[in-house]
Amino acid sequence: xxxxxxxxxxxxxxxxxxxxxxxxxxxxxxxxxxxxxxxxxxxxxxxxxxxxxxxxxxxxxxxxxxxxxxxxxxxxxxxxxxxxxxxxxxxxxxxxxxxxxxxxxxxxxxxxxxxxxxxxxxxxxxxxxxxxxxxxxxxxxxxxxxxxxxxxxxxxxxxxxxxxxxxxxxxxxxxxxxxxxxxxxxxxxxxxxxxxxxxxxxxxxxxxxxxxxxxxxxxxxxxxxxxxxxxxxxxxxxxxxxxxxxxxxxxxxxxxxxxxxxxxxxxxxxxxxxxxxxxxxxxxxxxxxxxxxxxxxxxxxxxxxxxxxxxxxxxxxxxxxxxxxxxxxxxxxxxxxxxxxxxxxxxxxxxxxxxxxxxxxxxxxxxxxxxxxxxxxxxxxxxxxxxxxxxxxxxxxxxxxxxxxxxxxxxxxxxxxxxxxxxxxxxxxxxxxxxxxxxxxxx
Ligand code: GLU
Numbered sequence: 001x002x003x004x005x006x007x008x009x010x011x012x013x014x015x016x017x018x019x020x021x022x023x024x025x026x027x028x029x030x031x032x033x034x035x036x037x038x039x040x041x042x043x044x045x046x047x048x049x050x051x052x053x054x055x056x057x058x059x060x061x062x063x064x065x066x067x068x069x070x071x072x073x074x075x076x077x078x079x080x081x082x083x084x085x086x087x088x089x090x091x092x093x094x095x096x097x098x099x100x101x102x103x104x105x106x107x108x109x110x111x112x113x114x115x116x117x118x119x120x121x122x123x124x125x126x127x128x129x130x131x132x133x134x135x136x137x138x139x140x141x142x143x144x145x146x147x148x149x150x151x152x153x154x155x156x157x158x159x160x161x162x163x164x165x166x167x168x169x170x171x172x173x174x175x176x177x178x179x180x181x182x183x184x185x186x187x188x189x190x191x192x193x194x195x196x197x198x199x200x201x202x203x204x205x206x207x208x209x210x211x212x213x214x215x216x217x218x219x220x221x222x223x224x225x226x227x228x229x230x231x232x233x234x235x236x237x238x239x240x241x242x243x244x245x246x247x248x249x250x251x252x253x254x255x256x257x258x259x260x261x262x263x264x265x266x267x268x269x270x271x272x273x274x275x276x277x278x279x280x281x282x283x284x285x286x287x288x289x290x291x292x293x294x295x296x297x298x299x300x301x302x303x304x305x306x307x308x309x310x311x312x313x314x315x316x317x318x319x320x321x322x323x324x325x326x327x328x329x330x331x332x333x334x335x336x337x338x339x340x341x342x343x344x345x346x347x348x349x350x351x352x353x354x355x356x357x358x359x360x361x362x363x364x365x366x367x368x369x370x371x372x373x374x375x376x377x378x379x380x381x382x383x384x385x386x387x388x389x390x391x392x393x394x395x396x397x398x399x400x401x402x403x404x405x406x407x408x409x410x411x412x413x414x415x416x417x418x419x420x421x422x423x424x425x426x427x428x429x430x431x432x433x434x435x436x437x438x439x440x441x442x443x
Pocket of ligand 1: 011
């Protein structure tokens with residue numbers, strides 16, 4: 001396949017959330033596995049709601065996931081292109097001014113419903129004479145501009161959903177330009193897709209019905225129609241949109257809460273596909289397994305428990321080399337410490353607390369009835385050097401000497417040596433603690 005060019009096109013009107021990570025990553029994996037290009041397009045034509053702070057946060061969040069676009073564009077920089085397309089469509093009679101107020105349009109829709117007709121715009125504006133238009137303008141009305149649809153079944157082969165037909169005969173001519181001259185999403189999006197040579201449009205299935213209109217506009221502008229792939233949207237357990245829960249699921253919040261980028265990425269990509277939701281070391285590994293035909297036609301329900309467990313599994317398998325920069329930042333840069341503690345992590349930051357078992361401060365927990373037993377155990381501590389075998393040797397000796405076994409043997413030792421009921425394996429902790437620290441914690 002000739003190298004594709006894809007785009008991810010968020011609006012910088014808020015923080016990205018887990019649901020947004022899905023198209024961001026599907027485009028990225030498609031580009032990477034096909035040696036293609038990835039364009040980040042900021043859809044910032046809504047100047048009232050778009051901010052540069054949100055635009056920066058989008059780039060930061062994408063970088064955290066491992067996405068570094070080959071090209072970044074902002075729609076607000078590209079108005080001249082949209083103006084040229086507008087003029088061409090007007091000249092070709094495909095874009096026409098309409099003067100109805102929102103109230104007038106409402107009345108038309110109500111009337112159509114009463115007559116049992118679909119509430120489709122009646123194209124009254126198409127037959128306005130120049131005098132009528134001038135009269136509206138004299139009243140102070142400004143036109144909005146509608147695209148004249150062909151009104152035909154538009155067919156396309158969706159890479160995920162298969163053959164699709166959108167009949168534009170059942171749609172109102174879409175408004176492309178508002179009364180104040182500003183562009184709605186559709187025209188800039190199509191113009192950019194043509195201008196940037198986008199070969200594949202991978203996005204949420206909420207855009208399927210827009211595709212009919214978009215294909216008509218692309219053809220009207222003489223552009224090449226890209227291949228479309230519409231994926232299922234990540235939803236909550238009840239099928240509700242994730243954006244409603246933005247508070248807890250923005251990528252920034254997930255990062256701050258200590259989730260691994262690869263846990264978030266794997267959940268965002270693999271949920272609602274035929275592949276198991278499993279840990280992957282990096283995006284290349286995810287890309288090697290994933291392809292668009294694996295996206296299922298059914299729901300993609302996000303399960304927070306799955307994210308938590310994937311996060312833990314990623315940490316439990318994480319090599320020291322990967323953890324090292326963050327360990328260094330926490331003053332915990334020690335390979336043996338990492339390997340002793342990683343199996344007990346749910347979040348990376350948990351290691352700060354677990355490390356106190358080795359480095360202190362720690363208050364041993366010694367029950368009165370165990371004091372004598374523990375004193376015996378202290379007397380049996382082997383000489384150093386210690387290894388992973390030391391725990392087995394030592395507890396073997398204690399067992400022979402005291403006759404205790406199972407929980408009665410191990411639990412008091414754990415409470416004294418770690419100060420807690422449960423935690424990392426003592427077999428790995430013992431060599432890290434060393435004889436002196438153990439003696440200090442025993443009676
Ligand atoms: N800004 C649009 C959105 O976020 C882009 C849709 C598209 O990919 O065409 O819905």
